[in-house]
Amino acid sequence: MRRGIIRPKAVIIGMMGAGKTRVGKEVAHLMHLSFADADIEIEREVGMKIPAYFERYGEPAFREVEADLIADYLEDFDGIFSLGGGAPMTPSTQDALADYIADGGRVVYLDADPHEAMERANRGGGRPMLNGDANARWRKLYKQRDPVFREVANVHVRTRRQTPQMAARKVMDMIGERTVHVTGSGIEPYDVVIGEGAMNHLADVLGDKVAKVALIHTQPVQRHSDRARTLLRQGGYDVVDIVVPDAEAGKTVDVANGVWTRLGDEGFTRSDAIVGVGGGAATDLAGFIAATWMRGIRYVNCPTSLLAMVDASTGGKTGINTEAGKNLVGSFYTPAGVLADTKTLASLPNDIFIEGLGEVAKSGFIEDTEILRILEEHADELRAFDGATFLGSGLEDVVGELIERTVTVKVHHVSADLKEKGKREFLNYGHTLGHAIEKLEHFRWRHGNAVAVGCVYAAELAHRLGYIDQELVDYHRALLSSLGLPISWNGGSFDDVLALMHKDKKARGNKLRFVVLDGTPGHMIHLEDPPADAVREAFRRIQH
Ligand SMILES: NC(=O)c1ccc[n+]([C@@H]2O[C@H](COP(=O)([O-])OP(=O)(O)OC[C@H]3O[C@@H](n4cnc5c(N)ncnc54)[C@H](O)[C@@H]3O)[C@@H](O)[C@H]2O)c1
Numbered sequence: 001m002r003r004g005i006i007r008p009k010a011v012i013i014g015m016m017g018a019g020k021t022r023v024g025k026e027v028a029h030l031m032h033l034s035f036a037d038a039d040i041e042i043e044r045e046v047g048m049k050i051p052a053y054f055e056r057y058g059e060p061a062f063r064e065v066e067a068d069l070i071a072d073y074l075e076d077f078d079g080i081f082s083l084g085g086g087a088p089m090t091p092s093t094q095d096a097l098a099d100y101i102a103d104g105g106r107v108v109y110l111d112a113d114p115h116e117a118m119e120r121a122n123r124g125g126g127r128p129m130l131n132g133d134a135n136a137r138w139r140k141l142y143k144q145r146d147p148v149f150r151e152v153a154n155v156h157v158r159t160r161r162q163t164p165q166m167a168a169r170k171v172m173d174m175i176g177e178r179t180v181h182v183t184g185s186g187i188e189p190y191d192v193v194i195g196e197g198a199m200n201h202l203a204d205v206l207g208d209k210v211a212k213v214a215l216i217h218t219q220p221v222q223r224h225s226d227r228a229r230t231l232l233r234q235g236g237y238d239v240v241d242i243v244v245p246d247a248e249a250g251k252t253v254d255v256a257n258g259v260w261t262r263l264g265d266e267g268f269t270r271s272d273a274i275v276g277v278g279g280g281a282a283t284d285l286a287g288f289i290a291a292t293w294m295r296g297i298r299y300v301n302c303p304t305s306l307l308a309m310v311d312a313s314t315g316g317k318t319g320i321n322t323e324a325g326k327n328l329v330g331s332f333y334t335p336a337g338v339l340a341d342t343k344t345l346a347s348l349p350n351d352i353f354i355e356g357l358g359e360v361a362k363s364g365f366i367e368d369t370e371i372l373r374i375l376e377e378h379a380d381e382l383r384a385f386d387g388a389t390f391l392g393s394g395l396e397d398v399v400g401e402l403i404e405r406t407v408t409v410k411v412h413h414v415s416a417d418l419k420e421k422g423k424r425e426f427l428n429y430g431h432t433l434g435h436a437i438e439k440l441e442h443f444r445w446r447h448g449n450a451v452a453v454g455c456v457y458a459a460e461l462a463h464r465l466g467y468i469d470q471e472l473v474d475y476h477r478a479l480l481s482s483l484g485l486p487i488s489w490n491g492g493s494f495d496d497v498l499a500l501m502h503k504d505k506k507a508r509g510n511k512l513r514f515v516v517l518d519g520t521p522g523h524m525i526h527l528e529d530p531p532a533d534a535v536r537e538a539f540r541r542i543q544h
């Protein structure tokens with residue numbers, strides 16, 4: 001929001017009878033905000049009821065008064081503001097709402113069931129736009145207004161069969177959402193939606209052409225997949241529940257084969273879809289299954305760990321591990337959407353949350369230094385993360401911003417280079433050693449922890465070769481350890497590590513390739529075939 005201008009927290013639009021006032025008041029109450037209804041404020045301003053004003057001065061005069069009042073409220077009111085049904089049809093109000101959205105505002109289209117809304121609109125009476133055959137008038141107006149509402153709103157809330165309280169909670173969750181749009185060459189555009197209740201978008205993202213959905217998840221996230229299943233059934237999908245082994249044990253060819261067999265048994269065709277719910281291992285597997293079943297069907301990721309939210313679920317790198325190494329089999333296959341529902345973090349154990357901070361910090365080092373600043377400022381609170389007290393705490397907003405920023409860094413790289421021919425490799429900062437550690441530790445080390453040590457290793461290597469100074473290497477150690485992440489590793493020999501680093505996907509022929517910082521955070525370069533003594537010496541330095 002621009003400094004100096006007060007803006008509404010949300011503006012609610014919708015048809016007559018959609019429940020804008022009732023739901024708006026409830027949202028304001030839930031969020032401890034004030035509420036204003038444009039029609040009531042107009043009546044106060046003109047000193048008469050709207051039907052009387054219509055009769056005396058006509059609709060054009062009313063629309064003028066209405067547009068002026070809305071323009072004033074958009075710049076001088078900080079609560080929940082609901083507009084009259086026809087207000088968004090006025091071009092100057094459309095422009096004002098577009099400015100408001102550009103400034104971070106939320107225009108919520110409250111989309112009620114037509115029968116429920118018509119009934120409510122008729123019940124109140126006193127609506128000049130419904131004179132005559134009220135139902136026919138309502139339907140006609142709906143036809144004109146619905147496409148405009150969809151166009152001017154940036155939040156679309158369907159409220160069919162919901163009580164005002166349920167609808168208000170949905171609105172509240174959705175206005176708190178952050179969305180990162182993913183597009184680029186070879187990418188069917190999609191959104192990453194981040195926020196409490198993001199999973200509610202499942203049916204919208206899957207669309208109405210899908211009939212069957214395979215819900216792939218692990219046992220520790222059962223309660224979140226139960227929610228996904230309920231949402232899918234409410235959306236009319238036939239749901240096939242597929243529980244896979246947890247963590248890296250699920251990213252195997254045997255598990256993939258079991259899932260393919262199940263899809264065959266259940267008669268999955270190209271018009272069916274996969275939904276992956278869980279940590280990065282589950283979303284990597286779900287994406288891999290979607291990419292390979294019948295050479296590619298639609299899939300949606302619902303990440304439930306911090307790491308999966310900030311990294312694994314977005315960008316379309318899908319895959320499994322094999323005897324040869326980590327993630328060596330897979331494909332680039334883009335999801336139809338990613339729903340990072342932060343409510344799921346309430347069950348996330350502290351150590352798995354901290355692990356996710358490894359990829360967050362990585363994104364700060366490679367591009368967005370504001371991430372590093374936020375991590376420094378909130379290191380103690382982040383390190384003490386407790387799912388039980390997370391929702392509604394001050395930390396929730398900090399984590400929401402970190403997820404949005406980290407996903408944005410990822411999206412910049414993916415959009416520019418989906419198939420990892422250059423820029424995307426920078427996302428692999430810290431991974432050359434990181435993947436080797438994971439493999440040598442038989443995946444008992446968590447991915448984000450291994451990446452943290454790998455980032456220190458990459459910093460040491462860059463320093464040995466004169467790209468960064470000692471201060472920046474020290475900064476890597478200080479920041480990562482302040483977050484509770486490991487910065488050293490002693491679990492294997494240099495020769496074993498070197499052999500695995502040669503199998504890294506960035507390597508070419510018998511030449512190692514790394515990505516390292518050049519000078520300062522945010523400046524990345526490719527390092528081709530670095531001198532063997534520097535590779536070894538950097539390793540020695542992360543061993544203590
Ligand atoms: N495709 C990509 O671009 C990409 C990017 C980064 C990482 N990855 C992959 O992601 C994996 C790491 O992801 P991860 O760190 O989420 O590990 P993970 O998937 O192994 O999850 C860690 C543990 O947390 C549990 N868990 C997840 N969410 C939970 C919740 N809300 N409540 C309770 N328990 C929960 C999981 O069941 C698991 O036991 C690795 O396999 C890595 O290679 C892929």
Ligand SMILES: O=C(O)C(=O)C[C@@H](O)[C@H](O)[C@H](O)COP(=O)(O)O
Nearest residue numbers: 311315317326327424427428431505
């Ligand atoms: O999306 C990418 O590209 C990345 O490199 C993101 C990494 O953080 C992630 O760990 C990814 O799984 C690594 O992929 P890999 O190609 O090194 O297996």
